[in-house]
Amino acid sequence: MSETIYVPQDSGALSLGAGEVARALQAHGARRGEMPHIIRTGSRGLYWLEPMVEVDTAQGRVAYGPVTGADVESLFEAGFLDGKDHRLRLGLTEAIAYLKKQERLTFARVGITDPGSLDAYLAHGGYRGLKRALEMTGAQIVDEISLSELRGRGGAAFPAGIKWKTALETSADRKYVVCNADEGDSGTFADRMLMEGDPLVLIEGMTIAAVCIGAAQGYVYLRSEYPHSYRALVRAIDAAYERGYLGEDVLGSAKRFDLEVRVGAGSYICGEETAMLESLEGKRGMVRYRPPVPAVEGLFGKPTIVNNLVTFATVPIVLEKGGRFYKDYGMGRSRGTLPIQLAGNVKRPGLIEKGFGVTLREIIYDYGGGTASGRPLRAVQVGGPLGAYLPENELDTPLDYEALAARGGLLGHGGIVVFDDTVDMAEMARYAMEFCALESCGKCTPCRIGSVRGVEVIGRILKNVEREANIALLEELCETMKFGSLCALGGLTPLPVMSALRHFPGDFGLSPSDLEAAQEQQALTGRAPQG
Amino acid sequence: MAIEPEWDKEAVRSIAFSLKHKPGALLPILHEVQGRFGYIPAEGIPVIAAVLNLSRAEVHGVVSFYHDFRSEPPGKHVIRVCRAESCQAMGAVALASHIKRRLQLDFGQTSDDRLFALEAVYCLGNCACSPAITIDEELYGRVTAQRFDRLLARFEGRRS
Numbered sequence: 001m002s003e004t005i006y007v008p009q010d011s012g013a014l015s016l017g018a019g020e021v022a023r024a025l026q027a028h029g030a031r032r033g034e035m036p037h038i039i040r041t042g043s044r045g046l047y048w049l050e051p052m053v054e055v056d057t058a059q060g061r062v063a064y065g066p067v068t069g070a071d072v073e074s075l076f077e078a079g080f081l082d083g084k085d086h087r088l089r090l091g092l093t094e095a096i097a098y099l100k101k102q103e104r105l106t107f108a109r110v111g112i113t114d115p116g117s118l119d120a121y122l123a124h125g126g127y128r129g130l131k132r133a134l135e136m137t138g139a140q141i142v143d144e145i146s147l148s149e150l151r152g153r154g155g156a157a158f159p160a161g162i163k164w165k166t167a168l169e170t171s172a173d174r175k176y177v178v179c180n181a182d183e184g185d186s187g188t189f190a191d192r193m194l195m196e197g198d199p200l201v202l203i204e205g206m207t208i209a210a211v212c213i214g215a216a217q218g219y220v221y222l223r224s225e226y227p228h229s230y231r232a233l234v235r236a237i238d239a240a241y242e243r244g245y246l247g248e249d250v251l252g253s254a255k256r257f258d259l260e261v262r263v264g265a266g267s268y269i270c271g272e273e274t275a276m277l278e279s280l281e282g283k284r285g286m287v288r289y290r291p292p293v294p295a296v297e298g299l300f301g302k303p304t305i306v307n308n309l310v311t312f313a314t315v316p317i318v319l320e321k322g323g324r325f326y327k328d329y330g331m332g333r334s335r336g337t338l339p340i341q342l343a344g345n346v347k348r349p350g351l352i353e354k355g356f357g358v359t360l361r362e363i364i365y366d367y368g369g370g371t372a373s374g375r376p377l378r379a380v381q382v383g384g385p386l387g388a389y390l391p392e393n394e395l396d397t398p399l400d401y402e403a404l405a406a407r408g409g410l411l412g413h414g415g416i417v418v419f420d421d422t423v424d425m426a427e428m429a430r431y432a433m434e435f436c437a438l439e440s441c442g443k444c445t446p447c448r449i450g451s452v453r454g455v456e457v458i459g460r461i462l463k464n465v466e467r468e469a470n471i472a473l474l475e476e477l478c479e480t481m482k483f484g485s486l487c488a489l490g491g492l493t494p495l496p497v498m499s500a501l502r503h504f505p506g507d508f509g510l511s512p513s514d515l516e517a518a519q520e521q522q523a524l525t526g527r528a529p530q531g
Numbered sequence: 532m533a534i535e536p537e538w539d540k541e542a543v544r545s546i547a548f549s550l551k552h553k554p555g556a557l558l559p560i561l562h563e564v565q566g567r568f569g570y571i572p573a574e575g576i577p578v579i580a581a582v583l584n585l586s587r588a589e590v591h592g593v594v595s596f597y598h599d600f601r602s603e604p605p606g607k608h609v610i611r612v613c614r615a616e617s618c619q620a621m622g623a624v625a626l627a628s629h630i631k632r633r634l635q636l637d638f639g640q641t642s643d644d645r646l647f648a649l650e651a652v653y654c655l656g657n658c659a660c661s662p663a664i665t666i667d668e669e670l671y672g673r674v675t676a677q678r679f680d681r682l683l684a685r686f687e688g689r690r691s
Contacts, residue, residue: 011656011657012656012657012672014670015657015663015670015671015673016660016672016673045659047659047660183656185654186615186616186618186653186658187615187616187617188654188656189656189657189658191656223656224562224599225652225654225656226656227668228670262555262558262559263558263559263562264558265558265597265599266597266599266652267596267597267598267599268653280558281555282555282556282557282558282583282593283589283593284592284593284596285596285597300554341658341659343620343658343659343661344616344617344620344621344658344661345620349658349659349660351659381616385616415617415658417616417620417658418620419620420620423620431619438653439653
């Protein structure tokens with residue numbers, strides 16, 4: 001009989017009643033005199049099955065889900081502690097096709113271990129990367145990262161090795177390591193799952209970065225919308241301090257590294273790295289001009305490695321198994337694996353970590369099972385609110401930074417949001433402009449004013465006021481925002497707007513030939529700047 | 532942390548003093564003050580500014596920049612509804628209309644008896660369980676109009 005029951009404490013699972021399930025398991029277990037040990041884990045990322053409960057058997061963990069508090073009694077009756085049959089039994093967890101076909105490197109421990117337990121982390125291969133890094137010079141660590149061809153997973157996909165090398169080679173009295181955990185893109189939740197499921201892997205990755213460049217202080221900039229992540233992170237940081245994995249003498253290396261979590265305050269723009277640094281310094285989250293890049297002049301004007309959480313969480317396995325091992329996954333110039341987050345109107349939403357190159361169609365249909373509503377799929381937004389909308393006929397696009405860019409889109413942080421045929425794409429375009437207006441830091445004019453004008457222009461198009469002239473104006477405005485904005489918010493908001501217009505002109509009251517005519521007219525008047 | 536009804540100048544000063552040693556201390560201080568009083572009292576701004584040796588304008592500028600910081604006391608229960616894309620794809624617009632009708636509030640408003648405040652939020656990271664809302668600190672996923680009404684009933688019972 002299983003001595004242990006695993007119940008997720010991931011906020012997604014909690015939002016579906018995992019807390020109530022854990023309480024019911026405890027209460028019923030006590031009543032029956034069977035007092036199994038309940039371990040709260042992260043989520044496996046099979047969200048349509050959450051809350052998913054697992055037990056140990058001789059063959060491996062067996063899963064049951066989705067479980068409600070009302071199912072608990074019948075689970076005990078059926079003998080679920082021995083892995084016996086029940087209508088919610090899903091079989092061996094690892095054999096569930098959705099999970100089995102994945103390539104989990106960064107997410108290797110998520111959903112399996114107690115996120116606050118350093119012993120569990122060590123037992124599952126944790127801190128091998130740091131131990132190896134402590135035997136290497138900064139330059140050797142940079143070489144290993146460069147060899148892996150790991151690129152920033154926040155969206156910009158900048159090679160991590162180059163960033164680290166720059167921070168290493170810039171001399172200064174102090175350096176910093178900052179983790180961007182301001183995961184504001186709709187459709188993304190990989191950072192959150194890692195923090196709640198395996199926060200120590202982030203801590204290890206940041207410690208390796210600190211050892212590499214000689215930084216003594218690190219910060220995790222966490223969005224305020226993630227209170228569960230905050231608690232999980234703080235608990236893991238405390239555990240690491242207690243055992244000497246953080247603090248004045250990291251693992252007896254005589255190297256100091258202190259780590260603190262700082263909480264944002266509901267500003268999307270603070271996910272932009274320079275706005276985030278301003279926010280960490282206690283100021284308004286206004287985007288900075290670049291250069292200098294943060295690796296040269298970052299937090300408090302000192303050389304700073306700023307990476308996304310997934311990037312840092314991938315560093316330990318690169319150090320442990322070598323850059324070559326990691327690089328063997330993926331395609332083209334996108335090497336390694338990507339934690340893909342599948343959301344929106346889809347039957348089986350969740351976290352799918354795969355080597356780059358898997359197509360949107362495989363993700364949405366083979367994993368996701370198509371739309372949740374059962375209606376035809378109409379559009380897919382890839383890469384968050386600044387990503388392009390793609391129609392059904394582009395679903396064979398592989399998930400690869402260059403392939404998405406070639407289709408006028410972006411891969412971003414790896415979020416995919418599926419829409420069925422009830423979506424009004426002109427409304428989605430207007431929403432993209434509204435969101436930009438709401439979240440603009442206000443520093444540059446194209447973003448601050450362009451977004452407000454964009455909302456108005458789309459409003460006029462929808463009211464059929466001088467439709468063609470306003471379409472031409474919208475195109476021109478988008479060009480201005482794209483080329484004139486200081487950062488990705490203003491610069492990329494045209495992506496969802498223009499892709500909606502190009503692929504779904506009917507929603508804007510246009511036929512495809514009308515759209516062509518409007519574009520020709522714009523080309524003839526020559527008002528759009530040349531890119 | 533329990534929200535205290537009245538703001539208190541000395542408490543604000545002592546929060547500011549206890550955190551001023553941190554580099555970039557202003558956000559941690561503002562979070563602490565809001566955690567204690569539920570909002571950032573306008574009269575507290577000069578107090579914080581003095582402790583950090585900043586101008587009042589600088590502190591006010593930070594308070595007004597971030598969506599989280601409130602300048603008025605909030606309703607007793609804050610309901611936040613996600614308006615972002617993934618939730619929209621799963622019916623968040625209709626859910627938001629239902630909630631507004633049910634509470635007789637628009638986004639950004641607080642009920643006359645100050646029991647409920649309704650706020651829009653842009654992504655709670657619960658996109659795989661859309662649509663999502665929070666009531667106070669609690670996150671809820673796959674929320675339907677019926678589930679919302681059931682949740683609300685727990686709080687409305689305490690209204691009379």
